[in-house]
Amino acid sequence: MIIAIDAAGGDHAPHEVVKGAIAATEEYGVNVALVGRRAQLETLIRCYGVKPSLTIIEASQVIDCNEPPVQAVRSKPDSSIVVGTNLVRDGIASAFVSAGNTGAVVCSAFFNLGRIEGVQRPALCSVAHVDPANPFLLIDVGANVDCRPEFLVQFAQLASFFARGVFSIDSPRVGLLSSSEEEVDANLLVNESYQLLKKTNLNFVGNIGGQEILQGKADVIVTDGFTGNIVLKTMEGLGDMLHNLLGAEQAFGISRYLRDTALVHYTQLACMVGRMDYKEYGGACLLGVKGNIVVAHGRSQAAAIKNAIHLAHKAAQTSMVQAIRDSMYTSE
């Protein structure tokens, strides 16, 4: 099983991508294919460590993070994003990971892999680790900014499969992100989605308010891609601010002192802020397309790349795509 990774995508490519890929081969015993410019990647591998489980696939073009996605994907067939997606389409790689232009990754997956039959709108499902005691999936975080109620129901189904397959949660609790805990007080989209979700065989636990997101009331939180994107990035912005306040080096010095003196609250806090740091964490799975696609944060450094490869590997091992395909047939 090979996991392909976009070596040209993200703010810290290719250096951090190569380092993260090497770490993933070491830690998880996974085979990784770096997709990018061969000459450059060969130099970096020699620099960071040659591994038999690390290969290179040539891709001569790069899609910039600010390029309009559809146009970029169409005009750059030899870009790392398109080449990487096609490795999945052609069965050469079991999954593709990119920290590059999210819109372009989504477009490339739509065009080159296609939707699983029965899926109306593939969606980005983010894995949130802020509180390790209460991890949750947030879907959609940006693939569909304008949604109909039936899309949200399908997002809930897709994320429930993901929660079962990748996180081994038997009956994932599904919550609907809302401005109100009441059944009827939210906007039209949420009110209608609520009524539809009640009728499914999902483990629907009702509306989840913004302040409840981190309280562990649901394993899957469903929303439209506009709201989901803003919520995710609001948490990221707060994480940035906390991180800046803590200051990495000083935080380490302080936390060591506090640990020594058994004042553990501060170290817990520093850990939490670390988990809100999208340079290390973050990663979303594009669910509903015919292949495993993981989008890592644009600011990903080696640790985040390693984590994203691990997520992609787990999705591939648990045959996520086949599971969703089977369920779509069943639910029809």
Add this chain to the structure above:
Amino acid sequence: MIIAIDAAGGDHAPHEVVKGAIAATEEYGVNVALVGRRAQLETLIRCYGVKPSLTIIEASQVIDCNEPPVQAVRSKPDSSIVVGTNLVRDGIASAFVSAGNTGAVVCSAFFNLGRIEGVQRPALCSVAHVDPANPFLLIDVGANVDCRPEFLVQFAQLASFFARGVFSIDSPRVGLLSSSEEEVDANLLVNESYQLLKKTNLNFVGNIGGQEILQGKADVIVTDGFTGNIVLKTMEGLGDMLHNLLGAEQAFGISRYLRDTALVHYTQLACMVGRMDYKEYGGACLLGVKGNIVVAHGRSQAAAIKNAIHLAHKAAQTSMVQAIRDSMYTSE
């Protein structure tokens, strides 16, 4: 000038409301009218401190925080919320503050004060203090969950007046909350609102992504009431979590040590978490109705009540309502 306060509204009424009202009379020299059950309030005032600037207005009914707003306002004409709103309508009070059922406060203001001519939808404008270096107004945070683009433009106008009047910002920078910094990549509502905002004489600075909310790029951030409510509550939920991690007493002990040893980052962090604590901060002004209405957080304790009274006092002093009314005539 009298500021009326709902002594029956909020999780910690009436005790914390009375304490907050007394603190406001002392700190800001403002006259406060407590609206609630006279006998109970007289006892509390005797307990917490008799003040010549503190009066009581009888209201025999209470609207519970979970009651359906419209029905509650109609069926309870002697509730503290309705009585308080009517004190503003009748010119007895210059503003009304409530930590009670937000929906009921908004309904009561709609029914009993009415909209300022030309205002399509009054909106809740929240004053965010998370980073004191970068305070901002977020509008709407829940009064209008389904919006049209022209509503968002008017929210921007209302909040700009508020920023000028109450915060003395000459030309408030207006940002549009979006899932994308691009002009066209967000949802339909935001894309259309963007085009309309460009044509106004507001100081429109473009889209603001979720991660940019706290970066001080705009003085006013405009969004629909659904998204605004969720963003506000997401920040609140994170604040709760941080607060729990810090632990009030231990935080104090640690921060004293760190201050002594000149490790200031932790104390800065503790301060920030304190500002994210809606038991102390928070408060939103209902803009666009014919009177000054401030909604405090349901979990408000004395300090938050005092702050909310201060905000209401400033809005009344700067003749917010008249300024909005004048501007609506001008812009027609």
